Amino acid sequence: MKKIGVLTSGGDSPGMNAAFRAVVRTAKTLNMEVMAIRHGYKGLIEDDITKVTPHDVSNIIQRGGTVLKSARCDEFRTKEGREKAANVLKKHKIEALITIGGDGTFQGATHLANEHDINVIGVPATIDNDLVGSDETIGYDTALNTAMEAIDKIRDTADAHDRLFLVEVMGRDAGFIALETGIAGGAELILLPESLTDIDDVKASLNEVLSEQRRSSLVVIAEGDDTGGALKISEELKPDFSKYEMRVCILGHVQRGGNPTARDRVLASRLGSAAVSVLNEGHSQVMVGVVNNKVKLTPLKMTFGKKKDINFDLLELAKTLR
Template structure:
């Protein structure tokens, strides 16, 4: 652990706003502390393909405001086998890399934990995913930006919904996590929100929509997380239309629009703090941990713990607020 001279940095999994700010912070912190830095392109695939580049302070100039990731990301089937991981290890050691910083979500963390355990290379992970679904941190990189992107879209949809007395179903990302749907829905004044963590029957949704219709609302918006149990926004819209034929029903799928864009101030600062912390934790001899933020304090969580507690509970009062504020 005390012999770290060169740190490899990579991003993996889905891109998230703030990844570039984190790369910038980690690179410059490492250089400041006298370490060399190697960027690994295309994540785990780049380790197998030996797609490495030496990084200096200018390598990360003018990227803090960019969405996506300058180091790219890719899926890697070969890394899932012991033989593939062995090849990756031999390649990074040949390049002089003796520690890793991984930025990504639970798939990235799983690969990093296995890789470090098998080959003994120190690794610190940074939570970079718009879903905000990792245990051990209040916020993940990209979540704030993605939520603001959804809110902006809801505001614009509300304009046309009110003009035509329409019912809009807006589907947002969140296969297993309803964080984006819940927070953006409350901030956007949605009349109902469907979440993966809480099964909502079509009948119960229709009861909520009846209240909205009877209160003479000029527009109605329902936020649907892509992983909710009824089958997604199009299916829910068809079921509701069959029960309320007087509604002019529309569906909007926001999709990958939520991944892009310049990171918010919050995500830039969080990314900078976590990139800085990742380098310092490696130098302190830590490995197989995730750096995160809890109550505005930077914390560390063992990867096994971060991965074994996958369910991030939503606040009960926020779930109740959806009904209360929709009257």
């Protein structure tokens, strides 16, 4: 294999640049030429492609976001769009494609591979950590630390005013960020998509906490919690907790930004390099992940449409410690 392409797609994730860097530099050792595709599948369809060298990826390992850019692309969801993409790959004589992203990215790559016989490898990068096949995904550790730092600051002002704070973190379909930042931030209550939330139980738990006359109370809520998020929960709670100052804080996309942590940089470097190596070994339509500290290959078709389980032992721990 002499020429490969690489793109980032879907939501940006800290560490994507480290993975891109690892792809380029590992390819160099195997005498492969690397073509960088900007703006994800949209850029692939529009032929936004340039050759990159190891020098071109200098000084990006520490940067958040993605220098390759990312974009949503409805056209790629169609067979016609994927045919355009395949023709662009053939035009540049690109023999394989490394896709850095999440389940939507891998689903698109699988369709492209099946319809046009193109070799594809997936590198898991999503702050939600919800992909089957890797203990952690690129960007998750950075998002955890970003959310934890914000919660620590919120706790300071909550203590100063004896307030009840409802903090919403990202996690539309998975509660990994909420669970671990809730424990690390000493939250009195953690609400997740994986466990049904009964508003009466929430009220009872808060009454128990507030009756102990703690200086402040903190509830961490995943945005995908079945109650509808922090704003909706606050409306449900106000009638019964009117004597308490209640504040809602939605952390939002601040969790996607920032320089990747050392842990994310190492993980991204490891997976980016592994993606090139397994391509060179003849693999295709697999995702490279790390399970029990070893690189593991998972068929791409197994990475989307499935839910990765949270650690329910941690959920029980959170209940014990509140």
